[in-house]
Amino acid sequence: MRVLGIETSCDETSAAVVDDGPKLLAQVVLSQADLHSRFGGVVPEIACRSHVEMLSRVVEQCLREADTRPADLDGIAVACRPGLIGALLIGVSTAKALAWAWDKPLIGVNHLEAHLESPVLSPDRGPARSIEPPYLGVVLSGGHTDLYEVHATSRSRIGATQDDAVGEAFDKVASVLGLGYPGGPRIEKEATGGDPKAVKLPRTLLGPDSLDFSFSGIKTAVLYQWCGQNGRGSGPVEGAPARADLAASFQAAVTDVLITKVRRALDQTGLDRVVLGGGVTANRYLRQRFETELADRTEQLVFPAPQFSTDNGAMIALLGRRLLEQGERSDLFLDARPGT
Numbered sequence: 001m002r003v004l005g006i007e008t009s010c011d012e013t014s015a016a017v018v019d020d021g022p023k024l025l026a027q028v029v030l031s032q033a034d035l036h037s038r039f040g041g042v043v044p045e046i047a048c049r050s051h052v053e054m055l056s057r058v059v060e061q062c063l064r065e066a067d068t069r070p071a072d073l074d075g076i077a078v079a080c081r082p083g084l085i086g087a088l089l090i091g092v093s094t095a096k097a098l099a100w101a102w103d104k105p106l107i108g109v110n111h112l113e114a115h116l117e118s119p120v121l122s123p124d125r126g127p128a129r130s131i132e133p134p135y136l137g138v139v140l141s142g143g144h145t146d147l148y149e150v151h152a153t154s155r156s157r158i159g160a161t162q163d164d165a166v167g168e169a170f171d172k173v174a175s176v177l178g179l180g181y182p183g184g185p186r187i188e189k190e191a192t193g194g195d196p197k198a199v200k201l202p203r204t205l206l207g208p209d210s211l212d213f214s215f216s217g218i219k220t221a222v223l224y225q226w227c228g229q230n231g232r233g234s235g236p237v238e239g240a241p242a243r244a245d246l247a248a249s250f251q252a253a254v255t256d257v258l259i260t261k262v263r264r265a266l267d268q269t270g271l272d273r274v275v276l277g278g279g280v281t282a283n284r285y286l287r288q289r290f291e292t293e294l295a296d297r298t299e300q301l302v303f304p305a306p307q308f309s310t311d312n313g314a315m316i317a318l319l320g321r322r323l324l325e326q327g328e329r330s331d332l333f334l335d336a337r338p339g340t
């Protein structure tokens with residue numbers, strides 16, 4: 001079954017075509033990072049305008065690269081929740097128009113569930129990796145830090161962020177440290193020259209059994225270290241730690257918390273497989289520590305290839321394809337939703 005996937009939930013305009021295997025035939029990802037960087041974060045109005053301008057061209061280019069005519073498609077999948085509502089609506093309206101014009105089945109998919117599909121794609125377009133439930137699904141993105149217990153026919157969320165999502169914390173700390181947007185990759189780069197033990201930062205674990213997350217405390221702690229106790233200046237204040245040390249210490253503290261919570265979740269559920277997805281999983285320090293420190297506790301630990309960590313059309317096409325194969329369909333009343 002050959003499926004076109006469309007992703008516009010935030011600041012990437014992306015389309016991909018996936019076929020049996022599952023095999024990725026082509027993917028186009030247009031990042032808007034340059035448009036948003038001077039504002040220090042995603043500006044929804046700018047994101048929407050850019051999606052409107054670019055999506056048709058992105059879809060056309062993707063079909064061309066996949067050597068696929070509309071008639072060759074067996075369905076169209078689109079991210080319809082969660083995300084920026086205006087941005088989602090552009091993908092959903094486009095997918096509905098194409099499904100109607102080309103007379104193809106339509107399927108709306110959950111963007112977070114789609115992140116957990118991305119590890120099946122091999123980085124070099126080789127054979128797909130096999131990932132069978134049950135497993136612990138870990139979504140580490142700009143808007144979510146979620147733990148899911150995933151079984152063949154059901155999925156339940158067992159942990160979530162209570163304030164800032166992990167990617168949001170990376171972005172805000174990068175902004176405090178004057179590293180700009182997007183924050184995650186810039187913190188990672190800065191941290192390579194720093195000492196992860198140099199600055200003492202809090203590791204908020206909530207209750208002893210809690211699987212939820214809170215990253216607002218560590219964000220404030222970095223702010224105080226860099227800008228002084230009133231946190232109002234632009235920093236660095238006199239006596240502030242070196243920026244690289246602060247970035248490395250932040251990255252280490254966040255990774256400590258994530259590993260502790262994943263261990264807890266494995267203990268509580270009895271699961272021994274972990275599947276990760278979301279932009280923060282592109283972080284090489286985090287990947288390496290997960291692989292080393294959870295090796296004793298996991299049968300299988302799978303990250304997406306880095307190019308499929310951040311938002312992409314392939315994961316939408318993959319999940320849509322699976323749902324279409326199971327007989328699910330959306331109708332032309334499909335709507336976008338900002339929440340899960």
Ligand code: KG4
Nearest residue numbers: 141142143167184185278279280283310311
């Ligand atoms: O999954 P994603 O592309 O979009 C959402 O669904 O939110 O995740 C974007 C987030 C941003 O907060 C970005 O800073 C973070 O992923 N990110 C990273 C890295 N690359 C992207 N965080 C840490 N290290 C990275 N290398």
Ligand code: ZN
Nearest residue numbers: 141278279311
């Ligand atoms: Zn995402």
